[in-house]
Amino acid sequence: MNTQRTNIKCAVVTGAAGFIGSYVAHALLDRNIRVIGIDNVNDYYIPILKQKRLERLGAREGFAFHKADIADYEALKNIEAIAEADIIIHLAAQAGVRYSLENPFAYAASNLVGHLAILELVRHAKNTPRLIYASSSSVYGSSTKAPFSENDEVTHPVSLYAATKRSDELLSESYANLYNLEQIGLRFFTVYGPWGRPDMAYWTFTENILSGKPIRVFNHGDMMRDFTYIDDIVEGVIATALLPASFTPGPPHKIYNIGNNKPERLMHFIEILEREIGRKAIMQMEPMQPGDVPATYADISAISKDYGFTPKTSLETGLRNFVAWYRDFRKTLSVK
Numbered sequence: 001m002n003t004q005r006t007n008i009k010c011a012v013v014t015g016a017a018g019f020i021g022s023y024v025a026h027a028l029l030d031r032n033i034r035v036i037g038i039d040n041v042n043d044y045y046i047p048i049l050k051q052k053r054l055e056r057l058g059a060r061e062g063f064a065f066h067k068a069d070i071a072d073y074e075a076l077k078n079i080e081a082i083a084e085a086d087i088i089i090h091l092a093a094q095a096g097v098r099y100s101l102e103n104p105f106a107y108a109a110s111n112l113v114g115h116l117a118i119l120e121l122v123r124h125a126k127n128t129p130r131l132i133y134a135s136s137s138s139v140y141g142s143s144t145k146a147p148f149s150e151n152d153e154v155t156h157p158v159s160l161y162a163a164t165k166r167s168d169e170l171l172s173e174s175y176a177n178l179y180n181l182e183q184i185g186l187r188f189f190t191v192y193g194p195w196g197r198p199d200m201a202y203w204t205f206t207e208n209i210l211s212g213k214p215i216r217v218f219n220h221g222d223m224m225r226d227f228t229y230i231d232d233i234v235e236g237v238i239a240t241a242l243l244p245a246s247f248t249p250g251p252p253h254k255i256y257n258i259g260n261n262k263p264e265r266l267m268h269f270i271e272i273l274e275r276e277i278g279r280k281a282i283m284q285m286e287p288m289q290p291g292d293v294p295a296t297y298a299d300i301s302a303i304s305k306d307y308g309f310t311p312k313t314s315l316e317t318g319l320r321n322f323v324a325w326y327r328d329f330r331k332t333l334s335v336k
């Protein structure tokens, strides 16, 4: 039977001001694990959202925040509290496929140099904390083999974002081989939910439908996504971080898909949003965007077998929760 690793008292969460990082930090605090949050609180999307997430975390006992850039290894080394961590959950990154066409160097800094800095931090830490880090379903590129399995070849990234995430996996593999660092890479599949990301379709679609503006529907709506609700993702991250794996220990570095295992048609996703909002979307049909992929579909048998991961939230429930939260949050934004 799985029980919590007893030795975990303190965790570092990078990207703590971000969507997934803030939830993971709350989930750790709920389990009486102290959290050292790190984030550079950049303005890739509205900073007030990051500030609000940090306010909620700051109000909790056991949370300490350090504003720092993970690409600045010297700055990280100066955060003495990191030495106390039993585990590092590394979620900070420059996210977003489309923005990687506009600002490629942000991806090189946060995702390549930043990931390397975290590996160096782990390598030189006295107690060698375990590392859980975020990868992405985008590493599968435009693969038409479904579902996507961790055993598939992933050598054809179609965006710079995907290339940096795959590079992170390879950097981690080299550090596992060189220094025997214990690591888990998680390939997240389209995560959504309250306190989510303004650059993602569920957010912009909701806002535009609410305010009667057109939504841009790429590939003329012919897309499928394995949408994964934030609570399910957090459960998976916490399981890999805190539970001993049920498999016989193998290589120190393992990579898992973490998705819903149920791809949904984009048009169905829009229909649910329309129902929840009570208003029809004005759809502007557009071709496929460079860097985008037509479908994602996670094979989650490995993480289910090793960590008991079982996503539970339907798209209907998840979007209902998001729309309810968003209606309230947009008052903060003074959106009319």
Ligand SMILES: NC(=O)c1ccc[n+]([C@@H]2O[C@H](COP(=O)([O-])OP(=O)(O)OC[C@H]3O[C@@H](n4cnc5c(N)ncnc54)[C@H](O)[C@@H]3O)[C@@H](O)[C@H]2O)c1
Pocket: 014, 015, 016, 017, 018, 019, 020, 021, 038, 039, 040, 041, 042, 050, 068, 069, 070, 071, 090, 091, 092, 093, 094, 095, 096, 109, 110, 114, 134, 135, 136, 137, 187, 188, 189, 190, 191, 192, 197
């Ligand atoms: N949300 C998704 O659907 C999804 C899908 C696949 C992978 N991921 C990955 O999961 C992780 C978390 O994503 P998210 O959705 O919470 O994104 P997010 O943008 O909300 O969170 C990332 C956080 O990292 C911080 N950050 C970025 N660069 C930094 C740097 N150089 N130094 C310090 N902090 C920095 C940002 O300020 C932000 O708060 C990322 O690694 C992302 O690539 C997310």
